[in-house]
């Protein structure tokens with residue numbers, strides 16, 4: 001399985017599918033990453049808040065795959081934003097890595113987001129994060145950052161699937177060359193039995209989960225599906241040799257219903 005990649009605004013290319021490990025216990029996370037790397041994944045999405053960075057690091061080391069071939073993203077915990085540099089080094093230590101490929105502000109805490117970004121710019125300039133970005137930023141949050149900083153975020157990671165499309169944010173990101181990463185692309189498995197989704201799945205002869213991932217890829221987003229199940233790992237990455245038709249994409253687009261699964265920090269002030 002060969003992953004496609006997308007170009008970031010600093011010239012790097014990011015694999016278009018990443019394995020999400022939110023709410024995966026250390027053991028599940030370790031095993032899932034070992035299996036995922038065997039299946040062809042080359043991109044892992046973790047966060048300090050997930051408390052499994054150490055398991056991610058161990059799995060990468062034990063996989064035997066060269067570090068340079070694996071894209072590792074982690075995120076700055078909202079509680080650590082007044083001590084960003086120390087939090088970043090703690091993540092590196094837990095991951096047992098010399099650098100991460102992408103470091104994100106996990107969510108736009110009002111009091112600390114601009115200062116945290118300035119520190120993240122320094123981390124980027126030091127070479128210890130190859131790309132930097134944000135997560136859960138609205139257009140207003142992004143605008144504020146662009147007005148007060150020198151480096152444009154490479155990505156904005158937001159909750160994104162046909163049931164929650166954030167078109168204002170995705171349009172803005174596109175206009176600024178910011179790649180959008182779709183988190184909870186599978187709706188946390190809550191909408192997999194939606195009738196329209198099932199109808200499209202039947203028409204392409206793929207599973208609802210595969211259709212949701214492919215919808216994001218065809219929109220130009222990076223997709224971050226989470227699974228700790230070896231069979232579903234392969235299912236979720238088997239999305240590169242078929243397409244959803246324009247007509248079926250329109251049907252999926254019509255599913256917008258502002259369906260937030262857990263939190264929506266894009267609403268924060």
Ligand SMILES: NC(=O)c1ccc[n+]([C@@H]2O[C@H](COP(=O)([O-])OP(=O)(O)OC[C@H]3O[C@@H](n4cnc5c(N)ncnc54)[C@H](OP(=O)(O)O)[C@@H]3O)[C@@H](O)[C@H]2O)c1
Pocket residue numbers: 019020021022023045046106135136157158182183184185186187188189192207209210224225226227228229232235236
């Ligand atoms: N930046 C942020 O604030 C933020 C917030 C949330 C998530 N994320 C990132 O995005 C990743 C994915 O989001 P998510 O974990 O919220 O949810 P998700 O990927 O939308 O859904 C995961 C759920 O779907 C199930 N699943 C996976 N593949 C499946 C398949 N092929 N068929 C049926 N069920 C399937 C999983 O169960 P099994 O594991 O049992 O397969 C799990 O219950 C996270 O892990 C994290 O990396 C970021």
